Amino acid sequence: MEVYMKKTLLLALVLLLVVSGMGLFAAGQTESAEGKMRVAVSLPPANNAWQARLLDTVLAETAKDTDEFEFTVKNAVDDADQYNMLQTFKDGGYDMIIVLPGNGTLMTPICEEIYDAGIKVMVLDRPIESSKYTVLLAGDNYGAGVNGAKYLGARLGGKGQIAVLRSYVGIPIDLERYNGFMNTLKKEYPGIKVLVEGDGEFNQEAGLKAMSNILPAYPKIDAVFCQDDETAIGALTAIESAKRTDIQFVTGMGGAKNAYDRMTAKDPRYGASMSYFPSMGGDGVRLAKEILRGATFKKDNLSPSYIVTSENVAQYMKEAY
Known part of the structure; x- marks a missing residue:
């Protein structure tokens, strides 16, 4: 009887440890109740x-x-x-x-x-x-900036005065695009001068506002580099509303359909979109x-x-x- 009781107690202890262990294991899991x-x-x-x-x-x-x-x-x-x-x-x-x-x-x-x-x-x-x-x-945001500089620099023949519309100045994605652009301009197109910078905040309304503020102060701008297609569309709206014929083209980034529609229609004022999707x-x-x-x-x-x-x-x- 004593041996039987010892075996029974041992089995109960083992079962208790197993159940406790299962509880500890379950507490450490991040799956849902359904095991997902x-x-x-x-x-x-x-x-x-x-x-x-x-x-x-x-x-x-x-x-x-x-x-x-x-x-x-x-x-x-x-x-x-x-x-x-x-x-x-x-x-x-x-x-x-x-x-x-x-x-x-x-x-x-x-x-x-x-x-x-x-x-x-x-x-x-x-x-x-x-x-x-x-x-x-x-x-590749840095690469997008590099591509933007190469397109703009080649189309302007390496000389000109431009405006730059960034997007939330100072955040990492802005700095990557901006540094790719500026480093390439400095190295490959030193004849292109950045007159002014604004913030287009990745949307049309901010692009329109930033460009509208820039235009009265700068009577001669050859092109506008924008770090976003929506920003570029807003900037182009401001340019067209002001009837500014000195600005040859804008560029954007991203792949927005309204920008692509401009290019499909062979609109020379929407130059290029440095796109990833x-x-x-x-x-x-x-x-x-x-x-x-x-x-x-x-x-x-x-x-x-x-x-x-x-x-x-x-x-x-x-x-x-």
Whole structure:
């Protein structure tokens, strides 16, 4: 009887340890109750056509593989909202958080916190100021600036006076595009002078306002380099409203359909778009799935920038947004 009771107590102890161990293991998991891997996607305000199309591609991809993955997708209303959103996601038991920072500088601390907490971090499109992330999927913004300088410099014959419209001056994506442009001008086209800079904030309204403020103070401008197609369309609207014939052309970036339509119509005043496309949103979600399934991957992934003009716009039109 004593031996039997000892065996019974031992079995009960083993079962208790197993159950306790299972409880500890479950507490350390980030899968949902259904055993799905969980991914949160944090996006900035969809306040331009590029962001709106990117959201569409994200939603299309998150609707797939729902037997394996559970997705939460949210657009922030501003930078403070995105920061708070990411804080909530950090504490929400996710396997991976995908973030397209509205402002890469401001989102750097919270992205580092998420990474330090052991959660995979994918930075999409706009870089942060840290190496604390799992994977980056972005357009080649520095290369887009280089391409913009090469197109503008060649079309002006290496000489002229220009205006530059940046986008949220000082954030990482702005600096990459701006530095690519300015470094190339300095090296290859020293005869081109930048008269003035403004901030087009990635949208038509800001581009219109910035260009409208510049025009009265500068009676002779040969061209305008814009770091976004929506900004460039706004700038061109201001130029046309002011009937400024001295400005030969504007350039943009991104791949907006209204810019492509101008080039399709052979409008000489819309010179070129240094384009990479919002399909990277869906690409990012697909890559996240593969990483969580255990696939090997490269940490930094850059999509090339294409110089799209009236000569080749037809082949890129299906990617326009």
